[in-house]
Amino acid sequence: TQLLEQSPQFLSIQEGENLTVYCNSSSVFSSLQWYRQEPGEGPVLLVTVVTGGEVKKLKRLTFQFGDARKDSSLHITAAQPGDTGLYLCAGVATSGTYKYIFGTGTRLKVLA
């Protein structure tokens, strides 16, 4: 059972457009992470959000952790072709372990 559902699954947009990716769960997470993965490589961490309601900005990327710590969103402003990749949310749902569960993934393609 996949605990973290991402939407949309695929997204193809033109350069300069804005987009939002969602990560939802019925479970409470102590923190959530966002990773980006490019073809042939492993995922690379973008950000960790820890506090419910927290908002973090990384240049054109804005990450938000839901108040109830069950969901998160990633917003990209003025997308660029270099943003193309597979975006993954991840977290530890079970206390007392360090078992990271990954979301279903959102594949983003930004067209020039």
Place this chain on the structure above:
Amino acid sequence: DTGVSQDPRHKITKRGQNVTFRCDPISEHNRLYWYRQTLGQGPEFLTYFQNEAQLEKSRLLSDRFSAERPKGSFSTLEIQRTEQGDSAMYLCASSSWDRGPAGANVLTFGAGSRLTVL
């Protein structure tokens, strides 16, 4: 430090054969993870170690899969009697221990070992 290394990068095998993948984590990292990923999907948890102890193993794993980390450094993942459904990318990641909340450690991934079972 050269990051997390995985070997081989690609493996093509015939159904029924055994395969073994190796992962060398970042040297000071005490946690090591194995994931399986199919095209366009998120990584699926297989197992993780803290030092040499295997602390959790996915119920999705059949008896054909086994992982070891004998000295708390490198790890191996063996798949016996491979099936076509085993074809996937096998990812290894490592992380260090710190006092932060669970889920706040950085997972550093290797580039993966791609398995194709014919």
